[in-house]
Amino acid sequence: MRQPVTIKDVAQAAGCGVASVSRVLNGTGPSSAELRKRVRDAVDELGFEFSEIGRSLQSSTTRTIGCVVPSLANPVFADAVQGAQETFQAAGYQTLLVCTNYDTESEVQVIRTLLAKQVDGFVLTVSDAASSDGLKSVQVREIPHCLLFNAAPENERSWSVDDRAAALTVAQAFKDEGHKQVGFLALKFKSSDRARLRYQGFVEGCAQYGIKEPALLEIDDDSENLTTLLQAFLERNPTLTGIFVSNDFLALATIRSARVLGLNVPADLSIVGFDGIEVGTMVEPSLATIVTDPKMLGSGAAETVLSIINGNRPPKQPEPDLSFSFRAGGSLAPPAAERTDGEKGATFSPSNNPPKKNAKIQLERSK
Structure with a gap:
């Protein structure tokens, strides 16, 4: 049985140290274009895959984000989740999606389950942002998060329609x-x-x-x-x-x-x-209806969570009167x-x- 390829094997094939390989694959620290090419070529040739478990233990992160919405049957939520997932995936995060079925008790339970899985952040639509016990659990633990569709209470961030x-x-x-x-x-x-x-x-x-x-x-x-x-x-x-x-x-x-x-x-x-x-x-x-852009809202909420995780300035939200339009x-x-x-x-x-x-x-x- 073939032994799994290790990061040491990649370092040997690329002619560099293990630290250099880790720096290139994690995108942390400086590295030359020539070194990055050697490392990536070695990774492709050897079929090396980063161990998410090992990376999580080293960095104290899981590279996962909890996404909580009431339902996926409504295309609005499906589009918003797609926008969030694409943004997180581009940044190297996986999305753990759960639906609450508009039930407040289920909302609390699924959020606590995601907290137990030690997700790095949340994008969530809750029943009532002013009173949600699930949201309070996230707030008390100071987990990076952003509301989606809910109007933002004081000191909260949300991507929503006016x-x-x-x-x-x-x-x-x-x-x-x-x-x-x-x-x-x-x-x-x-x-x-x-x-x-x-x-x-x-x-x-x-x-x-x-x-x-x-x-x-x-x-x-x-x-x-x-x-x-x-x-x-x-x-x-x-x-x-x-x-x-x-x-x-x-x-x-x-x-x-x-x-x-x-x-x-x-x-x-x-x-x-x-x-x-x-x-x-x-x-x-x-x-006849009010037209919104749920995919944009989901992506914006995801970018906001990433900005909190990385300590960057949050993305600018559209003006409230531009968050919707009327379609005759x-x-x-x-x-x-x-x-x-x-x-x-x-x-x-x-x-x-x-x-x-x-x-x-x-x-x-x-x-």
Whole structure:
């Protein structure tokens, strides 16, 4: 059986000392271009691979970063993770990815597990950055970290969208189309501080533009009966003509439920989402939404963690008002004339009121 190639073998083949080989492979300390070439040629010829275990013992680092997000089913998180992973990989770090499924207890457990694995840093999206026990565990140990999508509390770093300003933009879009009564639909705020901030901004925007305070529908994280919930919501708010939904996946599910109920989008009900996922441009009607750049946000959060580890200046973040844009779509239009006069907006015949077992729609939990 062939013996594994050692760093001493590389040093002998390159005609230099072990310290010189280590310096070249670790990228630490000065070395000439000629020496680096000799070492790399020897590594390639011998098939030498650095032992991560040995390197970790020598440097007291694991070259791993914990990445914590609620879900990968939503393309927004998948794109953000890809951006972070590519940045870490280019710097010689591996990413350990875990999903919390929007569960606060799971969030604490997975973060503690990553802490036990002695990761060198964290990029994380938590349920509520102001109260997350998992985040507090990271803070108390002073592990380099950066939040992703969460608004940053005091003394924290985060790469996120200006949720409040984005929600104001949505309120203006509804106003420009002539809507007078609208609603907001999201996962329960305890599971997503992003949804809560968007609602707060939307309430402020509606007040600013002369729209009645939006009706609120919060959905439990295990709710699948969106159609039934939407029907009850619209019956409680019969003059409602539009809904701002806290993410695009949930917005697309809302459009589907509206159709099950016999409603036309946007003729009977306008829908606006949040995130700008590509599939929103491929459906009919196309989804009006707030567009973000999750891959850029993930990469920025990763660069911030690396800057803390290396003691460098953190990367500059985009201006808040440039962190998003509004994309017009076919799901937003002026309300029908009879609805603007305050008449009942939607009636549901028995044929449009399917049994609960047929009305269940699997939801992607709100970001």
